[in-house]
Amino acid sequence: MSRRVVRQSKFRHVFGQPVKADQMYEDIRVSKVTWDSSFCAVNPKFVAIIVESGGGGAFMVLPLAKTGRVDKNHPLVTGHTAPVLDIDWCPHNDNVIASASEDTTVMVWQIPDYVPTRNMTEPIVTLEGHSKRVGILTWHPTARNVLLSAGGDNLLILWNVGTGEMLLTLADLHSDLIYSVCWNHNGSLLVTACKDKHVRVVDPRQRQVVAARFAPHEGMRPMRAVFTREGHIFTTGFTRMSQRELGLWDPKNFEEPIALQEMDTSNGVLLPFYDPDSNIVYLCGKGDSSIRYFEITGEAPYVHYLSTYSSKEPQRGMGFMPKRGLDVSKCEIARFFKLHERKCEPIVMTVPRKSDLFQDDLYPDTPGPEPALEAEEWLAGKDAEPVLVSLRDGYVPLKNRELKVTRKNILDRPPPGPRRSHSSGDAAFSRPSLEEVLEEIRALRQTVQAQEKRISELEHKLSQFSNGTA
Structure with missing residues (x-):
């Protein structure tokens, strides 16, 4: 049979x-x-x-x-x-x-x-x-x-x-x-x-x-x-x-x-x-x-x-x-x-299971939130397996990690040599170098970003007050 x-x-x-x-x-x-x-x-x-x-x-x-x-x-x-x-x-x-x-x-x-x-x-x-x-x-x-x-x-x-x-x-x-x-x-x-x-x-x-x-x-x-x-x-x-x-x-x-x-x-x-x-x-x-x-x-x-x-x-x-x-x-x-x-x-x-214990066979280590490579490494030909994490104790999401975008700037150059002065009689004036202008722009940008962060924090506090959580 x-x-x-x-x-x-x-x-x-x-x-x-x-x-x-x-x-x-x-x-x-x-x-x-x-x-x-x-x-x-x-x-x-x-x-x-x-x-x-x-x-x-x-x-x-x-x-x-x-x-x-x-x-x-x-x-x-x-x-x-x-x-x-x-x-x-x-x-x-x-x-x-x-x-x-x-x-x-x-x-x-x-x-x-x-x-x-x-x-x-x-x-x-x-x-x-x-x-x-x-x-x-x-x-x-x-x-x-x-x-x-x-x-x-x-x-x-x-x-x-x-x-x-x-x-x-x-x-x-x-x-x-x-x-x-x-x-x-x-x-x-x-x-x-x-x-x-x-x-x-x-x-x-x-x-x-x-x-x-x-x-x-x-x-x-x-x-x-x-x-x-x-x-x-x-x-x-x-x-x-x-x-x-x-x-x-x-x-x-x-x-x-x-x-x-x-x-x-x-x-x-x-x-x-x-x-x-x-x-x-x-x-x-x-x-x-x-x-x-x-x-x-x-x-x-x-x-x-x-x-x-x-x-x-x-x-x-x-x-x-x-x-x-x-x-x-x-x-x-x-x-x-x-x-x-x-x-x-x-x-x-x-999956129906009677036991309350962690089920190893259902949850092998799984890809976590950490990258294995930088973009440049991958582009250069390197490969890597995903970085795995265990789910035995559950997964707790990470706090907010800010993504920073760093643009490569074609204006970025090595610092120029000493500044040249153009005299007119006793009065001397000098034009700022390109590097100094860029430095001033960077400082202004940092100031704006700091203010944006402050505004964001205040918005957060305001939303907490309006939700009655604070």
Whole structure:
């Protein structure tokens, strides 16, 4: 007699649950822009959501604990002159977020730990280099201050946010609109999905495509691609008959898929959220009301369906919490922030366990907030694994660390020689040297920054008084 053997996996019984009503974020006017980004970015401190706004583009940042009804006058981040299309938190500084817009710019913002009293309009730095709208942002996983942007001009640009400079411009690699970009685990390679039906593996520092696959999914609708922990590529797309499909590929042998599965006939683009610690990929379709999740293993069929979280209302977008923002005491292995038309609803994914002890097998050491490299080291060819932290005692977010932008100034020169005096009779006058003018500008700038800091502190105290906490 033979009997079917059930595959052993600690994630077979993962289940999703929405939080209670008072832990949601209500009265948020989520953006109606027709762009296939997630519209939401979260980290252990904040949830950021792209929202509707008049006369430009804006997003809202809420402290995670500030649940319930959001005040209609809650300050927004409003520096862009056209709709915001994508936002992404810096993995190495929980107070820094980047935003990309139809106005062709990328802006980087320092979000204070307190709630400001008025809209934020001044970014730390504005990055200008794209000629068309910028729709994709992603930070480097291990190098400090390295940000990648992709625009409607088919360019990939890598920036050093700490100096406000372009590090690299990757032109001529893509012949059409780029749908998605993802780093591998140490940031040495990128995988891109493009409207020209190619998935490409790119070495950014060599400025070249090292592997490519034409039409991993034969349909014309948008694809997505992400790197897995083993260096494989997980893709989502559509068949020729417009069925949604997922695939797993080895870039060293791109012709044949490791796995290829048809899903359903819905037309929403599937956004993959991949967790390298558990090797689970969560698929959230725009306009769907469900989250499906799969475990990727080394055994056939390689992509194993686990379960589906279903609800009644469709999602407008989705945020995915980094591992260090989860509650390890409740065996929480993922948390999503589902956007509705007027609210944001956290959904918690849990592995059922009876023990209250820390579950080592569910929580291997995970990437922490410290970068492994400086931008210059990475650009020079160095690679490093992420700096890991243990979640055994939970993760406490760091205090606000200010991002300082130091622009390289072409006017900076070595001090000139002795000043020459021009005499007229007994009266001598001298023109200040360029170095002295620059020194005076620096001193004035420091004075202005000190006053801004003072104003910021006073605003903070004022907000505490108005909230009745002081």
